Ligand code: FES
């Protein structure tokens with residue numbers, strides 16, 4: 001490996017990477033949102049007289065300034081400023097000022113009169129609430145889904161054992177380290193929105209509709225993104241900043257303070273799943289029934305799609321013969337939810353993988369064996385119509401089983417020599433869990449799922465790679481450079497990647513579902529092939545024989561023909577379809593698989609669970625950046641352990657977030673890090689660039705299930721609720737009947 | 741007590757800056773970022789939880805979001821921009837080798853802490869690196885890689901030839 005450090009890593013390590021808050025133009029106005037202290041209240045009046053007289057205050061925006069405007073790609077239900085506050089923290093007005101001191105004075109001088117409405121902080125309350133949180137959603141149901149696949153009656157006729165249960169997952173904040181930050185720069189005939197987002201192209205499409213009537217246009221520039229994990233998409237603060245910049249004719253910046261960010265940011269959807277799985281006498285999983293109730297919070301984000309994913313995605317990993325699923329997404333007066341690494345799947349896997357362990361024990365099979373017997377394989381079409389192009393699932397399960405057995409044998413050996421940690425107080429146990437992941441989702445944009453990459457050779461011999469995708473810290477930048485360098489036979493050093501600049505960038509659907517490697521990678525390969533063809537043409541017409549791409553670019557620059565070498569490559573997979581309303585259909589060109597294992601030690605006196613060793617086996621296909629991929633797995637597992645053991649957004653009955661801070665939410669810190677071994681199964685996918693699939697999301701998905709299975713193995717209790725805190729584990733132990 | 745002068749001096753990365761006395765009652769983090777343009781120091785939480793704003797005061801780490809400029813006194817401030825460049829290059833190489841950088845927002849804080857630890861920061865107590873890094877949150881990487889980077893940097897600094905392992 002070369003000791004040349006890639007520019008993107010070096011910039012970050014040296015503190016040279018620039019995030020939105022680092023790009024504040026001098027003289028920019030500072031703005032902030034005024035948030036509702038009530039979970040549900042109509043804004044009767046906003047009196048800004050005094051605020052506007054406060055020295056240094058430049059302007060005030062109220063809900064009236066955005067009448068009729070809502071955002072939300074799937075369900076457009078969120079106003080930039082709310083005339084009815086729907087959660088504690090909902091923005092009901094905004095102030096801009098010359099500096100922070102005046103800003104705070106201006107906010108304090110604003111008089112807002114509310115009419116308090118009845119509120120619901122749980123989905124149960126919302127279902128019987130006397131008022132609707134949105135008048136478009138009677139009964140507070142934001143969306144509903146149901147489907148049935150296979151012959152249900154035939155399947156259940158063969159079931160000899162059922163396992164069933166109800167599982168709950170608390171909402172968890174994304175807790176990205178960079179708080180939400182937006183800068184708007186005023187240019188001659190347009191506004192420049194500088195902000196981190198997963199989908200600059202979509203942002204531009206949607207916001208342009210809103211700013212055009214103001215008589216201006218828009219350009220989106222995405223700086224570095226300081227973490228998101230699915231939180232940073234469209235956001236009301238963008239529109240507030242755009243409106244201030246337009247009205248004041250002045251650059252504007254808004255950085256959301258951390259506490260506000262954790263009250264009014266976004267979080268993983270809290271979910272309740274009731275699931276039953278039936279197996280036949282041979283240990284085949286034949287039937288599965290799921291019922292999902294998702295807590296949407298006050299606004300929808302991607303909640304409707306996440307909820308469908310929670311209802312069906314997990315079904316695709318095993319060869320079920322029949323499934324029935326239904327799901328409701330329910331509005332509550334709590335922080336809006338959003339997709340979060342795994343897209344509803346960690347919640348579903350938490351239920352499924354625990355029930356499968358129960359079935360295994362009823363049928364006398366090992367956890368590995370029951371999964372092996374039922375795993376889908378390359379060439380399968382799953383119960384929901386997913387076409388599996390490659391799968392390393394069997395290998396992943398084998399790798400984890402081997403490690404668990406070796407570890408167990410070593411522990412038992414230690415027990416015999418009297419040095420083991422397992423005794424009457426401390427119990428050790430092992431868990432196994434699997435997952436499937438769909439790379440991209442055709443359902444995301446009804447028009448298409450595609451990606452474009454543009455190559456622009458420059459007079460100085462360098463090549464700019466433009467992608468409509470974004471770098472979210474997973475290394476997409478280096479992946480594209482690697483592909484283009486290799487496909488064109490040029491040095492990496494001459495390649496520069498520009499992501500997410502809507503003035504120069506081609507189309508990109510957005511960085512989600514861990515799809516960038518596959519989609520942008522394939523588009524880059526297409527672009528390279530086009531460029532090679534163009535180079536050959538230009539070389540022939542200039543009478544050059546057998547020249548390299550770099551030489552042709554040099555010759556074209558001298559003869560003023562560089563524009564002939566500008567190409568845009570495209571990837572639009574032909575085997576994916578827009579799923580039916582039942583969600584049936586191949587929605588992704590490729591799928592990846594994982595199996596995880598862990599060893600936990602449970603303190604039966606306190607309920608404390610310590611993960612002593614963790615193993616994560618994945619089949620990401622070709623790896624463009626092995627250390628980066630390795631780091632993705634470690635990071636995702638650690639995030640998953642936060643969800644499994646400590647993290648939850650806690651609310652009081654009036655919808656106030658009680659723990660809006662990194663340490664109050666209890667994100668994992670350095671001493672919480674556990675030993676994690678990463679295993680990559682080397683199986684290429686026919687759809688991937690050089691066989692690559694992806695890695696970003698999957699390594700979080702099985703974690704809570706894996707830990708729950710290990711706790712059961714250790715002490716014989718089933719934890720059906722995350723986070724599995726010491727208190728919950730202790731309570732489960734206190735009420736259990738027998739120790740295994 | 742001295743009468744407040746219109747300006748005071750603060751030494752950052754070896755350079756003396758004269759700033760208006762109004763800064764006395766403001767955060768060091770704001771002085772660094774908005775007055776001196778040293779935006780490598782990040783603001784993640786503003787309340788001492790995350791460590792993204794870590795700088796060295798006379799060689800000891802502090803969170804600059806909870807440090808008033810008046811508290812700096814005659815001590816010198818070192819930000820990520822002022823760390824030893826050989827150290828920074830080795831830190832960057834370590835991050836590349838281990839996958840220790842993702843979004844990078846926490847990374848300048850870890851760069852500062854790594855420099856302190858490698859310069860003997862642990863010798864004052866019995867605490868492990870993990871304990872000493874408890875105040876630096878990384879939501880992306882999961883820490884294992886950063887622990888590896890720091891221990892390999894320590895090996896390099898103890899090796900008089902300075903050769904990388
Ligand atoms: S910003 Fe100072 S500790 Fe987080």
Ligand code: FES
Nearest residue numbers: 843844878879880
């Ligand atoms: S790399 Fe993103 S927070 Fe550490």
